[in-house]
């Protein structure tokens with residue numbers, strides 16, 4: 001499973017607070033509520049700030065995908081890419097060159113995203 005990390009510095013708070021490798025976004029946000037209250041006097045995080053926080057949460061894990069998981073029998077696999085973006089960029093090249101897809105249709109892309117394995 002991916003690990004979730006956040007530092008207050010990423011949203012412009014210079015308190016030095018960081019959470020590293022929480023096992024879920026929910027876990028991280030629960031801890032952040034405690035920190036926001038005790039260190040920043042924020043009793044409930046405004047939705048604007050929450051959105052900013054979520055954008056700055058770093059997910060770390062290794063991303064893998066095989067064409068077989070979406071029913072393509074080409075045998076293609078990507079193992080342990082560093083991010084979902086990297087994996088999708090690489091997959092785009094494969095889709096173009098091996099499956100003659102100039103772009104991946106949204107429903108196929110959703111299917112692909114559902115089948116990306118994160119370790």
Ligand SMILES: [Zn+2]
Nearest residue numbers: 008013015017
């Ligand atoms: Zn802070």
Ligand SMILES: [Zn+2]
Nearest residue numbers: 067072074076
């Ligand atoms: Zn393929």
